[in-house]
Amino acid sequence: MEDQIALELEKFENEIVPVSLKSYKPMDIEEALEDLKASDAVFKVFYDRDDNMRVLYKTSKGKFGLY
Known part of the structure; x- marks a missing residue:
């Protein structure tokens, strides 16, 4: 099983590509939205104040979605 996983990863x-992660800091949704609006990114992964992982993303129609 591990060999199969290694082969799949090689593909x-x-x-x-590895990315560097900023230090963990819980954010309000409004703060994450302002961060996303100010960047060229299409999504932002963050932890909210209740320690839930959230994903905020830009839609093709210029709106924003939240998971």
């Missing part, structure tokens, strides 16, 4: 080796 994506050139497509998956």
Whole structure:
């Protein structure tokens, strides 16, 4: 099983790039929205004040969605 997983990961080796993560800081949804609006990113992953992981994203129609 582990060999199969390693082979699958090798297929994506050139497509998956490491990213640096900023330090953990809970955010209000409004703060995350302002961050996203001010950036060129299409989504933002963050922890809310209740320690839930959230994803805020831009839609193709210029609106925002939240998971």
